[in-house]
Amino acid sequence: MTGHALSPDGLEAALRAIGAERYHNLHPFHRALHEGRLAKGQVQAWALNRYYYQCRIPAKDATLLARLPTAELRREWRRRLVDHDGDAPGTGGVARWLKLTDGVGLDRAYVESLEGLLPATRFAVDAYVDFVRDRPILEAIASSLTELFSPTIISERVAGMLRHYDFVTPEALAYFQPRLTQAPRDSDFALAYVREHARTAAEQKSVLDALTFKCAVLWSMLDALDYAYVVPGRIPPGAFTPEPA
């Protein structure tokens, strides 16, 4: 493909336009979650499946960390590993996500076993980890840029869930509070990197495609939940089955 390269501001605007059109805050299942239209079993299904995303994020960041060429870049990226894995047992984002699955009444060992996952959750999350492992560093970094849009969805989610669900407590949602500062810090770095390094039209197309791909990962995770847990009779064999209300 040929074409004119955008200015850094033009590239940023194009990235933000992708989020405005494709980020998962627009998905019907997310809207239902935030607006209080889900039953407890459906909220459990969301938390259980999203656990797989959370627990693979450190593996995704570790494969990228191993490929980064400078100490400066590695120091920056290594913080993400600490954010998610903590630096002692029971700390970090993955452990805090388990407080959420505990809080909505799921058995921790069952969540951690991954036995109840929807097949499509696994495919979508694994596709993200593989993408970051296999693609050029520029695209791998660009694929994290959905985090530009996450503070808004997180604020909506916390407010909406606390307001609408009596089984959700502020302690269970403690996962999200640090993300409101971590995500902007991380996405500011990734955005500055992409603005600086995506100079040619081909490089810019590759980063726009990487962000589109990542939006599709998040969107398809919600498609899978929407398919399995909204209309009765569609839960795949072996996947988490809510108790009758």
Ligand SMILES: O=C(O)c1cc(C(=O)O)c2c(n1)C(=O)C(=O)c1cc(C(=O)O)[nH]c1-2
């Ligand atoms: O709650 C959300 O909607 C949401 C979205 C995203 C995202 O946009 O990828 C992340 C997170 N949360 C999150 O908690 C998180 O740790 C995270 C890491 C990443 C990434 O791509 O490296 N995205 C996200």
